[in-house]
Amino acid sequence: MAGDFRIRLGHLVVLLLSFSFGQSFYIPGWSIKTYSDGETVPLFVNKVYSDNTQLQYAYSELPFVCPPSGRIYGGSALMSGTSISLNLGEVLRGDRIMVSDYELSMGKDEEARYLCSHKVDRKGLRRAQELIKGGYVAEWIVDNLPGATSFVTVDKSRKYYAAGFKVGYEDFSPSTGNPRYFINNHVTLVIRHHQAPGRDGQHGRKVIVGFEVYAKSIEADNRNATGLPEDIHDVHNGMELRMQPNATLLEKYAESSYIPEDLDDADNGPTLTIPYTYSVYFREEERLEWQNRWDLYFVNEEDSSKIHWLAIINSLIICGVLTAVVAVIGTRTIRGDIKGYKESSVEDGKTKSKRSKGTRSPRKSAEKNGLLDQIGDADTDGDVSSDDELPEDITGWKLVHGDVFRPPAHGVLLAPLIGSGMQLVFMATGLLLLSCFGVLNPSFRGGFISVGIALFIIAGVFSGYFSGRVYKTFGGQKWKKNVVVTATLFPGLLFATLFILNLFVWAQASSTAIPFSTLLGLVALWLLVQLPLVYVGSWYGYVVVGSWEHPIKTNVIPRQIPLQSWYTKSMQSVLIAGLIPFAVISVELLFVFKSLWQDKSGYYYMFGFLAVVSLILILTVVEVTIVAVYIQLCSENYQWWWQSFFVGGGSALWIFLYCVWYYWTKLHIEGFVSSMLFFSYSFLACAVYGLLTGTIGFLTAYAFVRRIYRAIKAD
Structure with a gap:
């Protein structure tokens, strides 16, 4: 039985260093x-599985089938009962292949x-x-x-x-x-x-x-x-x-x-x-x-291509409406606000120049550095608040200029999450591209999982880079501690959850259980490969490149946030904003879920449609986050850092609710362990999705906020 669990070290090394995908992989037309x-044509037995449960079993270990005789195939070195060496993805998906x-x-x-x-x-x-x-x-x-x-x-x-x-x-x-x-x-x-x-x-x-x-x-x-x-x-x-x-x-x-x-x-x-x-x-x-x-x-799946096209058209309509909203915000509202802000600043500067003599002309200061720099200089000199210096008709997002770049609470946690999110973005992008070009195909058994793990580990460099830069932007000093948190927070929670679930699967003697030797191999890849890569990326992002520069300075004392409307409060805005990206991918989720949970005997291979829907989804997340953050700033709420992250990943909540609905209405899963595995895997998948889209939302909001306040400074 131990032979079933062998993973050749050469496979892992080749997989990580040169992307040679193992002996089961072939490119159509070549191998x-x-x-x-x-x-002789060898026949291999693998496993038994069911759509009604998540537990799989090795076919050769069933007590009612013929045990292998150990005979040698004529003209080959294959002997019945010999376990075939598996790649990492095959082991994790429960394969146990043996010569029959x-x-x-x-x-x-x-x-x-x-x-x-x-x-x-x-x-x-x-x-x-x-x-x-x-x-x-x-x-x-x-x-x-x-x-x-x-x-x-x-x-x-x-x-x-x-x-x-x-x-x-x-x-x-x-x-x-x-x-x-x-x-x-x-x-x-x-x-x-x-x-x-x-x-x-x-x-x-x-x-x-x-x-x-x-x-x-x-x-x-x-x-x-x-x-x-x-x-x-x-x-x-x-x-x-x-x-x-x-x-x-x-x-x-x-x-x-x-x-x-x-x-x-x-x-x-x-x-x-x-x-x-x-x-x-x-x-x-x-x-x-x-x-x-x-x-x-x-x-x-080909017969359902019309439904895929309808889903794409539906997604394009939703994305088009959002694009129009963002265009209005960007081309009319914000530009109008900036123009009015400049005119009001100049008029206010003229009034003040007539009232005071012997001081620096506010008009000249406004023309040279912009009104926000003038206020920032005053705050740096010790002024409590700069609101008294503002024109009376200035409202909305312009009022929070002195606090909009104030570091968020628990920034030491947000920075590692952003790093892990970028790691997932790199992994998901690589998997989609390789799948669309046919490199990852059903003939590469276990390849999707194997390559996904390899890309995730290699992307530790990007994780460390973005985490280090965000951490320094927040004013963090202990960047090496941030490296450890970034490399262990999300992967550690993921590994701990899978380990606990694996105990239940072990108890069922299922081939879905991850062998202990494979767990040790995953830990070695995590600590000996990913952790150093995160360190290198973080060193480059924190020490060499440094933090992002903000266009304006921050007030010494934070501004009081007024009472917020119901739709701008944290949970309500996350649920409302998350519903839109969920509507974009809801139809495609039907096919993905059917392939994962109902048709385990089938194969999902509509990656072209999935890639198009994913692009529309990312664009939708970007636009929803921009609209949500703009509304929040207009409500004079400058605590947008975490909110942008939650808004970007808000659709994960709706996807999890969709999983619950799918379980009760579409599936016929039996047994406590299988039900627990379904909800646990669904929760982990939604957490990964939320972290990925949340990171996209955060970086989008950060670029948007820097852009609009830099525009004021430029004017």
Whole structure:
């Protein structure tokens, strides 16, 4: 079992330093595996999973399947029962790939072949019944393609694949109504191949373009001496998972598949022998090229492209309205305020020059440095407040000029959050770009997670840089302490949460549990790679580049904030502002959630649409933050630092509420652990999303505030 958890150190080093994505990765058109007639085609077993739970299990460790015999495949070094080395992403997603005993030879059909007869006790029987009742499906792999069950579209014009095949099925006794469970102990494997491109094809070699699995249940009786059924096609009775109850329970549970665990002896009771057989057929697929062999897995998603376009149009309309609002604020309102402010300042300067003699002319000062510099100079000399020097008709955001750049409370916490947010921005951008260009594709099993972790670690440089600059802008002095907080705050909370959740998964003996050796590897990457990168970035941002310069000075004594309207208060403004970005991505969330939670056997690959929606989302967050901060400053509330961060990430609250709604209305998750995992993972995903968009909102607001007050100074 330990072999299942191996991660080769070379894979991690290559992944981090040169982005060579491991042995399971290939670029379409380059790494093609070809087979000649009679050549062995290895079949790998992976795991079983269900849409009704978050717990997965290694197929080879199930107590009711054939154990590996240890035989060596002809003409290769593969031995059945050998665990395949996995990359980091495969381990984290619960993959446990092992070489199977199924024999496949290219071009050689097998109408019926015996695999084994496995004896199962009552404990193993109950385990099989639980998995069948939970709707579990098995994933097998041939030539990096997951075994799939084929279906046709509604109009019957196209075929598509759903990865995996059912472990068994549930039925009910016609006489008693009690549940009966049947295991699929026979599989028909259909390998679809195509002529290999180039010279290999001229020499008769083939490539695999499809792998289909059709499972059925066949009773253990009526078999010949080799263990094969008399008729593999005409099957009347399935292999029921039912064992004769002991004498005390025979009368009560005679027609039921259910045996009470507390009344039956699982260790010393009788056993049930399950025979396993399989058929193999090779069929040529002339119309499907090797580079397009994954298309059948995405036919369902392609049919929903119209909905994606409607979602994009909806997002563009919302973003267009916001753009118009921001344009009005920028081109008319703010420019008008600045122009009126300048005229009022000059007129007020003329009045004061007539009343006082022997002092510096306010008019000359206003013409030279702007009124705000004049006020700032007065504050620096010890004046309590500069409001008495302002023209009477100056209101709104112009009144808080002396406090708008006052460092926020708990800035030592905000700076690391901004750094971690930029780390996530870099990671998300890289993943989207690599996915859109096809570098990250389904053939790179576990690649999305592996590359995401690598990008996150490398982006520690950006995290340290932005955290260091923001920290120094806030007036921080202990920049090395800020490095430690930046490198450990968000990654540490994330790791601690995953570790606690992992304890519950460990207790369920699920392959979803992260092995302890992998946890140690993640800690090593975190502390030995990311932490030094954060230090380098922070040193450059804090020591070399330094803080951002503010266009005006800050008053000595903070101004009193007047009573705020209900819509400008913190929570209300965050909820209102967050609803708009949520409306932009709500439709696309349907497809993402369906792929993650409902169709675990499917693959989300509409990254082009996701990238477009993400760009619109970022633009929407930028514009919403600008509008919200402008309204807040017009209400004479200068505490915008944290507020801009919360407004930018406000849609995360609505997404989490959407997750709760999705859980109750769309999903059929069973069990406490699975429900806990769903809400925990949803919360972590929303926290990551909120941190990312919150950072974008903060930096946008900071640039906006500096721009409008610099414009006043310039005038």
